[in-house]
Amino acid sequence: SQKIEQNSEALNIQEGKTATLTCNYTNYSPAYLQWYRQDPGRGPVFLLLIRENEKEKRKERLKVTFDTTLKQSLFHITASQPADSATYLCALDGMNTGFQKLVFGTGTRLLVSP
Amino acid sequence: DVKVTQSSRYLVKRTGEKVFLECVQDMDHENMFWYRQDPGLGLRLIYFSYDVKMKEKGDIPEGYSVSREKKERFSLILESASTNQTSMYLCASSLLEGNSNQPQHFGDGTRLSIL
Numbered sequence: 001s002q003k004i005e006q007n008s009e010a011l012n013i014q015e016g017k018t019a020t021l022t023c024n025y026t027n028y029s030p031a032y033l034q035w036y037r038q039d040p041g042r043g044p045v046f047l048l049l050i051r052e053n054e055k056e057k058r059k060e061r062l063k064v065t066f067d068t069t070l071k072q073s074l075f076h077i078t079a080s081q082p083a084d085s086a087t088y089l090c091a092l093d094g095m096n097t098g099f100q101k102l103v104f105g106t107g108t109r110l111l112v113s114p
Numbered sequence: 115d116v117k118v119t120q121s122s123r124y125l126v127k128r129t130g131e132k133v134f135l136e137c138v139q140d141m142d143h144e145n146m147f148w149y150r151q152d153p154g155l156g157l158r159l160i161y162f163s164y165d166v167k168m169k170e171k172g173d174i175p176e177g178y179s180v181s182r183e184k185k186e187r188f189s190l191i192l193e194s195a196s197t198n199q200t201s202m203y204l205c206a207s208s209l210l211e212g213n214s215n216q217p218q219h220f221g222d223g224t225r226l227s228i229l
Contacts, residue, residue: 008154031215032214032215034215034217041222041223042222042223043118043204043206043220043221043222043223044157044204044218044220045220046217046218046219049215049217089156089157093215100145100162100164100208100210100215100216101147101159101162101172102159102215102218103159104156104157105156106154106155106156107156
């Protein structure tokens with residue numbers, strides 16, 4: 001069955017550095033990949049969507065790459081700020097379920113220190 | 115901005131009770147979803163609806179049912195609550211737009227405790 005892996009250990013970085021989070025998947029070839037941010041006690045908030053034929057997508061300080069050969073997406077936050085501290089989830093369109101459903105990774109917690 | 119509103123932030127119920135969780139969205143989205151989120155397991159899809167009165171089982175539908183009588187409202191029902199249904203429940207909505215993957219918009223969740 002399809003499997004999505006995100007690093008379960010928190011990522012600690014200093015303010016101003018670039019944070020890089022990884023999402024790996026197996027047994028599947030998704031057409032889309034999405035990234036969400038989740039703050040404690042809140043629902044996830046959509047950040048970026050990237051299609052299988054796109055290598056890279058940017059939005060302000062955020063950059064997402066999608067390598068279908070490696071079956072991996074990287075999520076970068078440049079010039080990180082303490083306000084970027086949150087859990088980041090990747091999500092793929094569900095295998096054989098059409099494009100309307102998503103399968104989520106368990107998320108990686110990012111901590112940005114001043 | 116899309117707003118997805120869940121009726122309760124916190125709820126405490128007893129084993130065996132019938133529990134209703136309500137979700138309303140204000141952007142005329144066709145798709146609505148119910149997830150539960152547990153530590154180490156991430157978000158798991160319980161049920162999904164792509165139209166009024168239409169529903170599909172997700173990955174963990176056992177012990178749950180849903181109702182969608184109006185487009186903007188999607189209810190999750192725990193038929194007979196059990197302690198293993200203690201969890202954070204999240205509702206989401208998205209546009210139905212052909213063969214494309216649309217972002218999902220989430221409510222802030224209901225933290226449900228079953229005693």
